[in-house]
Amino acid sequence: MTDQASPLAEFYPRDFEVDLNGKTNSWEAIVKIPFIDEQKMIDVLTTIDHARELTPQERLRNLPGIERKFVPQVIVKETVVDKVKRGVATQLPVQKPISQNKQNKGVASGFQSKKSIRSTDATGSSKEPNPAT
Secondary structure: OOOOOOOOHHHOOOOOEEEOOOOOOHHHOEEEOOOOOHHHHHHHHHOOOHHHHOOHHHHHHOOOOOOOOOOOOOOOOOOHHHHHHHOOEOOOOOEEEOOOOHHHOOOOOOEEEOOOOOEEOOOOOEEOOOOOO
């Protein structure tokens, strides 16, 4: 792809246009390179003697590998919405506007959560949360 003497070099130009298509970041742009001629690519690839012309690393890259799945080790804390869905909490927190006093001027959201959420235990009896929290 990088060798200018390659028969496929015309499909991999060094300089090419990009179309931002309304996006602002360069990595979101659409790269405008020519579509490769599939038959020409196949013809060129069949002329390569993979055993002689490729390094051991290049041959390994051509072998199918194993699939890996990465999952985080951190357990995500359950949200109030999750508790309502499970039936543990019976209502969502009430949102009330923050008064414009000196204590709350740095709050960005403009709303403050009310801490009283009624929840039920395994027996179905209702209990109020500790007001000190």
